[in-house]
Every structure is written in structure tokens, then in C-alpha cells.
Amino acid sequence: MEYVIEMNHITKVFPGIKANDDITLQVKKGEIHALLGENGAGKSTLMNILFGLYQPEEGEIKIKGQAVKITSPNVANDLGIGMVHQHFMLVHNFTVTENIILGNEPKKGGKINIEDAAAEIKKLSEQYGLAVDPYAKIEDISVGMQQRVEILKTLYRGAEILIFDEPTAVLTPQEIxxxxxxxxxxxxxxxxxxxxxxxxxxxxxxxxxxxxxxxGKGIGTVEIQNSSEQELAELMVGREVNFKTEKSDAQPQQDVLKISNLVVHDARNLPAVKGLDLTVRAGEIVGVAGVDGNGQSELIEAITGLRKVESGSITLNQKDVTNWPTRRITEEGVGHIPQDRHKHGLVLDFSIGDNMVLQTYYKEPISRNGILNFGKVYEKAKALIEQFDVRTPSEHTPARALSGGNQQKAIIAREVDRNPDLLIAAQPTRGLDVGAIEFIHKKLVEQRDKGKAVLLLSLELDEILNVSDRIAVIYEGRIVGIVNAKETNEQELGLLMAGGTQGEKVENHA
Incomplete structure (x- = not known):
């Protein structure tokens, strides 16, 4: 059988870790072949080898039966291999066409011929059903559109083999x-x-x-038609996985967070949260469901003190904390798992140990009279790494060297360890595998069962339905309905998320 790609016995070693350990991957022509594994299992490393970004220590690669040495992405492009990266590689103030031809510009009389390129891109986009405006600027188009530009970039360069790295992590259900x-x-x-x-x-x-x-090891290859989600999950994690979060009914007590008539502006100073009301009680998980861009980010930033409140009020344990400084809000009992773990959750060049004490470094026993006690820092970090199963070579490893799932576990460890009265979890499982998701959901339910209030924001409807006790639907900066998780379904939530008219029905649920 001739394969279009053969990666035989590939081994790749980074300092302190064997990322790929004798892996073999064989892809047939004209198939969609999944590469499945937990965060940090070595999937991206293997594909970065195929795309010429890394060189393997051992093993051979064959493309269409020919042994090849892929020493750079340019060599990969020449072999017909294109990669759509998880974090897009686009220049934001360039147009779609300028991005697609970058490094490969068609010239006419010494000048770049944008018209011909745009015409070719239009033809390609029609052929593959990738509708996109060749003259639009990247910064003005949606994430889903940006991804289409990445796909067109590979097709424009004549790719026959396309690698998609976690392509749906940032897309809405419709875009997926x-x-x-x-x-x-x-x-x-x-x-x-x-x-x-x-x-x-x-x-x-x-x-x-x-x-x-x-x-890092290849477990095997299965035919999808003979398999099931359950079997794939078990092969991936190496044990049985529970897709349903086990939890008893909530026993809500007093109000912990009360938001009244809140108005918050976005970065362009336009109203993003428009008179929003919401209450979260001790001992319950309230999920906020909505399509991205309906005011979720601004709402969280207002609660955590990262964005100014224009009007309305936020009270925490009966105290008005509106527009308090961030540290004061944190100390009043708020934990925050931010939606962008790189931008707001970690200092990537700090060690994972230092990241674990970012909220407590100025307190005893971590520091005394302004002097850090590094022994205590790493002792604390070690305990949390063990308790939350953060997979890292050591507590001194820089945060950026960990996989996304392990970075996320480190943030959760830091925030949960402080035992806050209100835990805000924004997209806590974005880009994580089933094993890590199961673990994080369990931690959120544990906080709830300790009598804490949990506010969960997620774009994944499955997650909202699975973990929440009550679900508030946000649309254009307002809460348009509150339903009990047990009494609703994806259809009803989807309607509300689109600004649907379920007024009467929703009233009965609230």
C-alpha cells in the first residue's frame, strides 16, 4: 500500500523530555486522518517535524513513497505540505491577499501584482467553498474568516497535504x-x-x-467507522473516562455576588455590558452561555477590577466592590481563571513555581519584610504540582515550556488553593483534552460543594449544560434568560443565545 505520508519510528528529544518516542504515522491519499492525544502527548511536535520546524533525532519520513529530509517549512511547501497553525500566523494590518502571497509575491514589471493574485485567490476560494473577501483587512474579519485565509495560504502555495493543528479551538459551533x-x-x-x-x-x-x-508513544491506529467516542477516549487517556460530571443537586445559600444594572464599555468605548443583572449564591455553579462577543469578557473584567464600571453596582458578600483596585477585589475573596491563559494567567518566562505564588508572593510565609523566601515558594509549588497533577519536569521549568493543559492546571491550582468565596472560571477547558476537562470540572464542583460560589463562562454548550446548576444566557450585553440546567437543552439555549423569543417559556424556568 502506498501512503502519501509515512513517518516511521520518529523520535524527538527536548531537554528533560522525550516528546516523540518511536512513533509511526501512515496517511493514505484522500483521507482525513486524525492525530489524537492528550495535551502534551506530542501531537504538535510530530506535525512540526513533518512541516520542517523541528528535526527528529531518529526515524525517516517518506512523501508519496520517496524518502525525504524536511529541513525547513520551505522544503515542506515544495513537497506540497501546508500547515494551518493553532495560533494564526497573519499580519493584522495587511489585507487577505497580502497575507496569502507574503513571501511568494507574483511580480509584474518589478511591481507586486495584487490584482492577479486577488483573482487567483477568488478562484481558489470558490473552488473549495472558502468564501472570503480578498481585499478585507485581517483585523476587520472574524476568527473563522482568518482561518480560511490560513487555509487559502497553503492552497495558494500548491499544498496537497494539509495539516490542521487544533483548528476548532477558537471557532463558534456554526464556524466548526x-x-x-x-x-x-x-x-x-x-x-x-x-x-x-x-x-x-x-x-x-x-x-x-x-x-x-x-x-509520546504511538498507541495505534483505528478505523473510525468501527470505533466510538468512548473507545477513543480510553485509548487516549489510558483509562475509562467519565463524560458526565458527577454531582449532587446544589444546596445554594446566601448571595455571594450580586450585579445590578451594570454598564461597561469595550476597548473602543462602546457599551458592551448594557444594564446587566446577575446573582451567584454560595454553593452553586452559575454558567453564562452566549456566542463570543456578547459582553462576556467585559463582564468578567469589570467584576475582577480589570475594567472600569460606567454605572450600576457589583457587590461581593454584601460589600460594594464596584471599581475597587484588582488586588483589593482579589483579597476580598475572588479567584479568577482567565480566558486567555497566556495574556492574563501566567508570566510565561517565569518558572512554574513563581507563577504559583503570583497572588500571594507579598504575604507570609512566602515573603517576610518584603524579602522572598524561595525555599517556601518552591515548597508551595511542589505541593500544588502534585495535588493538581501538573506535568512538568520540575517547579523551576519556565511556564512557556508546558503544554496548554498543564499551564491551565497550574492557574487553577493557584486560584483554587487560595480558597476564594467566588471563583470565576472563564473558558477553563478551552483547548484541553477529555482527561484534563474531567479533572477541571471535578475541581469546580468540589469548590461548589465546599459552599463557594462559582461563575463559569464558556462557549462550549456541552460544558455549560454539564457543569452548571443554573444557566444565564447573555445576548448583546444583557442576561436574556435564566434556566435550570436540568430543565433545558441545547436547542432552547441556542435560541436564547441568538436573541430568540422564548420570553414566556423562560419566565417559567427562572
Whole structure:
């Protein structure tokens, strides 16, 4: 059998860790082949080797039966390999066309010929169902559109093999559906696709075969039609996984967070939160469901003191904390798992140990009279690393060297350890695998059962339905309905999220 890609016995070692340990991957022409594994299992490393960003210590790569040495992404491009990265590689103030031709500009009489390039891009976008305006600026288009530009960039360079790295992590459900259709179109046109993911639903929907990696080792390849989500999850994690969060009914007590008539502006000084009311009680998890960009970010930033409140009030344990400084709010009993772990959750160049004490470094026993006690810092970090199963070579490892899931566990360890009265979890499982998701959901329920208030914001409806006790739906900066998680479903929430008219029905639920 001739494969379009063969990666045989690939081994890649980084200081202190074997990222790929004798892995073999074989992809047939015209198939969508999933590469599945937990965070930090070595999926991206393997694909970065195929794309020429890393060189393997051992093993060989064959493309269409020919042994090749892929020493750089340019070599990969010449071999017909294109990669759509998880974090897009686009210049924001360039147009779609300028981004696509960058480094590969068609010239006419010594000048860059934008018209011809735009015409070719339009043709490509029609052929593959990738509707996008060639003259739009990147900063003005949605994330889903930006991803289409990344795909067009690879097709423009003549890619026959496309690698998608976690392509749905930042998309809305509608955009995910469109992307699945685009992938099917690409394969019909004779392309071959490798899909790096840990979303089992998507694998079941579009993939032909799936290769599973666990802790750097290849576990095997399965035919999707003969498999199930449960089997894939067990192969990936190495044990049985519970998709349903186990929890008893909530026993809510007093109000911990009370938001009244809140108005908050966005970065462009336009109203993003418009007279919002919400209450979260001790001993319950309130989920906020909504399509991205309906005021969720501004709401969290206002509660945590990161953004100015224009009017209305926020009270915590009966104290008005509106527009208090961030540290004072934190000390009043608020924990915050931010939605952007790199920007707001960690100092990436600090060690994981230093990151664990970012909220407590100025208190005893971590420091005394303004002098840090590093022995205590790393003792604390070690205990939290163990308790929260943060997989890291040591507490001195820089935060940026950890996988996304382990970075997230470190933030959760730091915030939960402070035992806050109100824990705000924004997208706590974005980009994480089923094992890590199960762990984080368990921690949120544990906080609830200790009598703490938990506010969960997520774009994943499954997560909101699974973990919350009550669900508040946010639309255009207002809460448009509050329902009990047990008495609602995706359809009802989806309608409300789109600004639907379920007034009467919602009233009965609230």
C-alpha cells in the first residue's frame, strides 16, 4: 500500500523530555486522518517535524513513497505540505491577499501584482467553498474568516497535504460546522488532511482513521467507522473516562455576588455590558452561555477590577466592590481563571513555581519584610504540582515550556488553593483534552460543594449544560434568560443565545 505520508519510528528529544518516542504515522491519499492525544502527548511536535520546524533525532519520513529530509517549512511547501497553525500566523494590518502571497509575491514589471493574485485567490476560494473577501483587512474579519485565509495560504502555495493543528479551538459551533464541510470538499478535490485534535465528536464526524499518541508513544491506529467516542477516549487517556460530571443537586445559600444594572464599555468605548443583572449564591455553579462577543469578557473584567464600571453596582458578600483596585477585589475573596491563559494567567518566562505564588508572593510565609523566601515558594509549588497533577519536569521549568493543559492546571491550582468565596472560571477547558476537562470540572464542583460560589463562562454548550446548576444566557450585553440546567437543552439555549423569543417559556424556568 502506498501512503502519501509515512513517518516511521520518529523520535524527538527536548531537554528533560522525550516528546516523540518511536512513533509511526501512515496517511493514505484522500483521507482525513486524525492525530489524537492528550495535551502534551506530542501531537504538535510530530506535525512540526513533518512541516520542517523541528528535526527528529531518529526515524525517516517518506512523501508519496520517496524518502525525504524536511529541513525547513520551505522544503515542506515544495513537497506540497501546508500547515494551518493553532495560533494564526497573519499580519493584522495587511489585507487577505497580502497575507496569502507574503513571501511568494507574483511580480509584474518589478511591481507586486495584487490584482492577479486577488483573482487567483477568488478562484481558489470558490473552488473549495472558502468564501472570503480578498481585499478585507485581517483585523476587520472574524476568527473563522482568518482561518480560511490560513487555509487559502497553503492552497495558494500548491499544498496537497494539509495539516490542521487544533483548528476548532477558537471557532463558534456554526464556524466548526462550516470548517468540517470545507475539509470534506478539500478531500473530494484530492487533498489529504491530518487533523490534530482532542475533540472526539469532530473525529467521529469527519475522519476516516485516527492515530492515537499517549505520553509520546504511538498507541495505534483505528478505523473510525468501527470505533466510538468512548473507545477513543480510553485509548487516549489510558483509562475509562467519565463524560458526565458527577454531582449532587446544589444546596445554594446566601448571595455571594450580586450585579445590578451594570454598564461597561469595550476597548473602543462602546457599551458592551448594557444594564446587566446577575446573582451567584454560595454553593452553586452559575454558567453564562452566549456566542463570543456578547459582553462576556467585559463582564468578567469589570467584576475582577480589570475594567472600569460606567454605572450600576457589583457587590461581593454584601460589600460594594464596584471599581475597587484588582488586588483589593482579589483579597476580598475572588479567584479568577482567565480566558486567555497566556495574556492574563501566567508570566510565561517565569518558572512554574513563581507563577504559583503570583497572588500571594507579598504575604507570609512566602515573603517576610518584603524579602522572598524561595525555599517556601518552591515548597508551595511542589505541593500544588502534585495535588493538581501538573506535568512538568520540575517547579523551576519556565511556564512557556508546558503544554496548554498543564499551564491551565497550574492557574487553577493557584486560584483554587487560595480558597476564594467566588471563583470565576472563564473558558477553563478551552483547548484541553477529555482527561484534563474531567479533572477541571471535578475541581469546580468540589469548590461548589465546599459552599463557594462559582461563575463559569464558556462557549462550549456541552460544558455549560454539564457543569452548571443554573444557566444565564447573555445576548448583546444583557442576561436574556435564566434556566435550570436540568430543565433545558441545547436547542432552547441556542435560541436564547441568538436573541430568540422564548420570553414566556423562560419566565417559567427562572
Amino acid at each position: 460546522h462550516e470548517l468540517m464541510n470545507i475539509m470534506k470538499r478539500l478531500v473530494q478535490e484530492g487533498k489529504s488532511i491530518v487533523l490534530i485534535t482532542h475533540k472526539l465528536k469532530e473525529i467521529m464526524e469527519v475522519c476516516d482513521r485516527c492515530t492515537i499518541i499517549r505520553k
